[in-house]
Amino acid sequence: xxxxxxxxxxxxxxxxxxxxxxxxxxxxxxxxxxxxxxxxxxxxxxxxxxxxxxxxxxxxxxxxxxxxxxxxxxxxxxxxxxxxxxxxxxxxxxxxxxxxxxxxxxxxxxxxxxxxxxxxxxxxxxxxxxxxxxxxxxxxxxxxxxxxxxxxxxxxxxxxxxxxxxxxxxxxxxxxxxxxxxxxxxxxxxxxxxxxxxxxxxxxxxxxxxxxxxxxxxxxxxxxxxxxxxxxxxxxxxxxxxxxxxxxxxxxxxxxxxxxxxxxxxxxxxxxxxxxxxxxxxxxxxxxxxxxxxxxxxxxxxxxxxxx
Amino acid sequence: xxxxxxxxxxxxxxxxxxxxxxxxxxxxxxxxxxxxxxxxxxxxxxxxxxxxxxxxxxxxxxxxxxxxxxxxxxxxxxxxxxxxxxxxxxxxxxxxxxxxxxxxxxxxxxxxxxxxxxxxxxxxxxxxxxxxxxxxxxxxxxxxxxxxxxxxxxxxxxxxxxxxxxxxxxxxxxxxxx
Numbered sequence: 001x002x003x004x005x006x007x008x009x010x011x012x013x014x015x016x017x018x019x020x021x022x023x024x025x026x027x028x029x030x031x032x033x034x035x036x037x038x039x040x041x042x043x044x045x046x047x048x049x050x051x052x053x054x055x056x057x058x059x060x061x062x063x064x065x066x067x068x069x070x071x072x073x074x075x076x077x078x079x080x081x082x083x084x085x086x087x088x089x090x091x092x093x094x095x096x097x098x099x100x101x102x103x104x105x106x107x108x109x110x111x112x113x114x115x116x117x118x119x120x121x122x123x124x125x126x127x128x129x130x131x132x133x134x135x136x137x138x139x140x141x142x143x144x145x146x147x148x149x150x151x152x153x154x155x156x157x158x159x160x161x162x163x164x165x166x167x168x169x170x171x172x173x174x175x176x177x178x179x180x181x182x183x184x185x186x187x188x189x190x191x192x193x194x195x196x197x198x199x200x201x202x203x204x205x206x207x208x209x210x211x212x213x214x215x216x217x218x219x220x221x222x223x224x225x226x227x228x229x230x231x232x233x234x235x236x237x238x239x240x241x242x243x244x245x246x247x248x249x250x251x252x253x254x255x256x257x258x259x260x261x262x263x264x265x266x267x268x269x270x271x272x273x274x275x276x277x278x279x280x281x282x283x284x285x286x287x288x289x290x291x292x293x294x295x296x297x298x299x300x301x302x303x304x305x306x307x308x
Numbered sequence: 309x310x311x312x313x314x315x316x317x318x319x320x321x322x323x324x325x326x327x328x329x330x331x332x333x334x335x336x337x338x339x340x341x342x343x344x345x346x347x348x349x350x351x352x353x354x355x356x357x358x359x360x361x362x363x364x365x366x367x368x369x370x371x372x373x374x375x376x377x378x379x380x381x382x383x384x385x386x387x388x389x390x391x392x393x394x395x396x397x398x399x400x401x402x403x404x405x406x407x408x409x410x411x412x413x414x415x416x417x418x419x420x421x422x423x424x425x426x427x428x429x430x431x432x433x434x435x436x437x438x439x440x441x442x443x444x445x446x447x448x449x450x451x452x453x454x455x456x457x458x459x460x461x462x463x464x465x466x467x468x469x470x471x472x473x474x475x476x477x478x479x480x481x482x483x484x485x486x
Contacts, residue, residue, distance in 0.1 A: 161316050163341040168378050172368075189389050190348065198352060199316045200344045204390035211367050211385045212378035 015294040020305030028241040029061030036247035036269020041194035044083040047300025054306045067221040069097040069158035069185035071128040096185040096221035097129045101136035119150045125158030154181040157206045175213040186221030223254035249290045257289045265292035330359035335380045351391045364399030401432035427468040443470040
């Protein structure tokens with residue numbers, strides 16, 4: 001059956017044929033990473049929209065968990081639609097931008113905005129991330145500043161293609177107050193571009209802020225558990241009946257392991273099968289946690305495992 | 309050269325200089341994501357044929373009045389994280405600069421004193437290179453910090469302890485001839 005990722009060592013088995021039905025049959029739902037799994041750049045992975053449609057018809061839930069902090073969930077909903085995926089609504093999508101805003105709301109406002117905390121957030125990121133923070137009821141530093149401006153209670157580092165030394169210095173100024181939180185949307189060191197090149201990720205910017213401030217960031221995104229906690233709070237998923245599907249061993253597969261989910265690596269994105277096999281052959285206990293239970297060449301390969 | 313367009317997708321299309329064989333990260337108050345992008349592109353293109361060098365790893369540059377600005381170490385860390393490789397660091401506490409001095413001036417370490425205000429750069433380098441080390445208290449380090457390292461069991465912290473200290477280098481004057 002579909003056992004949780006908790007006990008026993010994962011063995012990176014190709015999922016096909018009868019094995020596919022055995023694993024997908026009992027599953028109540030699947031969590032999908034987005035980039036490199038559902039789409040690459042502006043192109044849907046062939047068969048991915050059909051897979052989601054077949055999941056829907058089989059009565060299995062599909063939820064989405066992405067470390068990409070560039071877009072608001074509203075933008076992501078439009079993106080799903082534009083790339084040919086039907087029926088995905090914003091409430092099904094858990095991005096690190098959204099979850100970072102929820103995290104900060106909890107910590108600064110005490111939950112639903114009724115806490116005694118106040119104060120502003122210095123956001124190092126684009127408009128998508130800034131919008132999610134605003135939508136959570138938080139005020140941003142640098143907007144509508146007055147002479148009696150509230151203290152900055154958190155620095156949030158996200159994907160920021162307008163990152164500068166000046167912003168880094170500004171963040172450090174705020175972080176001199178030990179009460180000011182340092183939060184990062186995700187740990188990703190780089191992201192692939194469609195032509196095989198790479199663009200620096202939030203992880204590289206967070207490293208700069210941590211070094212300058214002498215502080216360690218609280219990281220919201222995968223492989224940490226917080227985004228799974230958000231999913232459970234909203235939808236109540238059972239980890240023992242849920243599969244995690246992703247393309248990056250160090251984030252998606254480790255996330256699955258950390259949350260007690262069985263994991264499927266898809267090879268349409270960042271990680272290569274050889275890397276998973278190397279982790280499997282390693283002596284280190286930490287490496288074993290990066291080995292997926294299963295792999296497929298593409299998520300389209302999951303379709304035969306579902307009822308007609 | 310100026311990068312075309314406002315976004316990383318554009319920057320990744322800018323032509324790379326075919327002659328570049330090294331990325332050198334120093335103090336850069338104009339550091340930006342765009343530059344970080346270009347550095348990553350050169351390092352990926354060149355692989356082991358493109359050096360990654362950092363001038364130093366200082367976390368902070370102290371300013372008058374007790375504030376500080378981010379140091380070169382932050383920028384080096386950003387590039388190292390994006391490229392998933394380690395930079396060769398020229399500055400203290402690494403030995404390279406001492407080796408430069410030795411090759412120019414025929415220094416005998418056993419008859420040379422290293423004078424500095426920072427334990428994890430000046431004193432560590434001096435100790436590692438077999439020099440006598442002298443801490444001056446006119447800079448970033450307090451005596452309490454030194455005592456903390458001295459009392460610790462950790463060998464790494466012990467290597468930050470200088471042989472001697474003075475309140476200021478002016479205190480050396482009386483020891484020198486008329």
